[in-house]
Amino acid sequence: MEFKEKLLDSHLAFEERIDLSDAIHQTRLESLKTFEQKGFPSRKDEAWKYTSLNAMVLKDYALFPQTETTIQLKKVKKYFLYEIDTYKVVFIDGVYSPFLSDTTHDGLDVCLMSAALSKAKYRSLIDTYFNKIINKEDSLTALNTAYAQEGAYVYIPKSVVAEKPIEIIHFSTGKEKALWLQPRNLIVVDQNAQVQILERHQSLKEHVVVTNSVTEIYAHQDAFVDYYKIQNDLSTASLIDNTYISQEKKSNVRVHTFSLGGKLTRNNLNFCLNGQHCHSTLKGVTLLEDQQHVDHYTLVDHASPKCESHQDYKGVFSEGSKGVFNGKIHVDQLAQKTNAFQQNNNILLDDKATVNTKPQLEIFADDVKCSHGCTVGQMDEDALFYMRSRGIPKKEAKALMTYAFANNVLESVELPILKKRINKLIAKKLGVNLGFDL
Amino acid sequence: MLTIENLHAQVEGKQILNGIDLDVKAGEVHAIMGPNGSGKSTLSSVIAGHQDYEVTKGNMLFQGEDLAKLSPEERAHKGIFLSFQYPVEIPGVSVTNFIKTSINASRKAKGMEDMTANLMLKKIREKSSLLEIDSRFLSRSLNEGFSGGEKKRNEIFQMAMLEPKLSILDETDSGLDIDALKIVANGVNKLRSNDNAIIVITHYQRLLEYIVPDFVHVIFDGKTVKSGTKDLAIELEEKGYDWIKEMV
Structure with missing residues (x-):
């Protein structure tokens, strides 16, 4: 059986594990249909021209881990920011680990998606925010939604500054030979609130694992969201990260992505600027070797006037690694006085590494400042000689x-x-x- | 200290040096002069070990050791320093961090421990004041956005920090106004000792009024065509390089 068929068939088994009366089940079913129609993207899709999932979806994966696994803290301590106090939402093979986590409901909510889905008091928030800013045409997002159940739920109320950073960490243990994970995160940062979040996916031993993650982030007026993605996984782990960010007036959202390891990583990072005077920052460092592959696919949608976005992605590639950068900036006809900047600079350390970089600017307003620059080069020999001398x-x-x-x-x-x-x-x-x- | 005999070198198949002879002893200052394109800067790159230059004939001995076999960093570890005509900008690395890395790399190569932070700081203070360098300048990215004068002063600051045996100053005077020139020359003079040697590469005699050489060599068409004392530099200034060209 093809893996796509398995995903469709297994949904019945999934339904037996969840509460069918929760707020999102209709959405799950609709999303499953979307995935059924669209299937996995292929290289014929323009957005997937340089990244193929063929080999990935030919394999078979376990969708539900057999047993809950515990891990000793000392074995995984190094993956946390253990030097400082943080909130933690930790999953092991997709299952919540209360032992490793440190959640809160004290003045802000840092907890589980499954808890938010099951409790009545979160219902209106889920109704308002869940699956509202995703790309409905995206089949991988639809697949995630169809199986949405577990992940992190973060709500920062009006004018609250989260005093500790939040770590969202997914461990995979290798107990399953091949595992397909689909975490779903919802982060709502209300007016004038602030939060720092760090997200990490980490295999603890070499085994095939694919994570198809979806995160929705809502930044209300004057909110500040500082988000860090640490991608330094083993060479058997793949990640498809779909992050959707919606910004209201004067909000500031920054996403830093550090792609330092993993077999195949695709970062779909989507910003929609709905209010005036928003600031958006998208930055990344990619440092790859061997046969690793990282594809940054960014979209900044300037839907309102007077916003500013900055993209700066740097990549260093060696030994057969592959990098892709596709950065799209859309400036709506209404979005006058937009400032949108994009930089993608790459260094190839040898002739076996490749980079494909493509800026895409769609500008429908006439009073804007937009710039983009891509470079692919070798290390500056004059500078090397200077240092060696x-x-x-x-x-x-x-x-x-x-x-x-x-x-x-x-x-x-x-x-x-x-x-x-x-x-x-x-x-x-x-x-x-x-x-x-x- | 440095003995160069009949040195021939090429870059990308193009012959640039066609027979350079030079004998520099400890405690001496040698000036190398010559018109544009005569091979002066090539000579400095070849001594420092730039990979684009291929030595095709002749030899270079530094303290009796064949330089051709050594990488640029090994030459630096042995005590050769090249002050670049066009110092490279390295955004993201501060002057201080660069010099720390540089000093400790040389110490490591000699089997020494890293210099202690205190000692490093003391040395940085001492040498930066010698060159009248502001401490704010030291935390800026290396050479990025520096004026021509700042770049050259920073080169001599690094020379002061590294305390090389042989320093090659490649067109250190170009781009300097008279005040900056005096500061740089004064710094260089304070670093002169009986144990080290300096090669000053320059187009004009101006710098040699401040850094007085023991010997002057004229290079033309990749060859050493004339050697003499500092009077030769003055003669060149008066008569111009055409005088040399006619002589060859």
């Missing part, structure tokens, strides 16, 4: 250049401990030990 060995010089190259993205990371962690991850990837933090 000052005694810095070639390998360190290359690492230093890579740091310097990625620094624009790193310098806007506002969690110092995270910045330090990412510095270390990058240094480890480059096989060097730099004597300072940038």
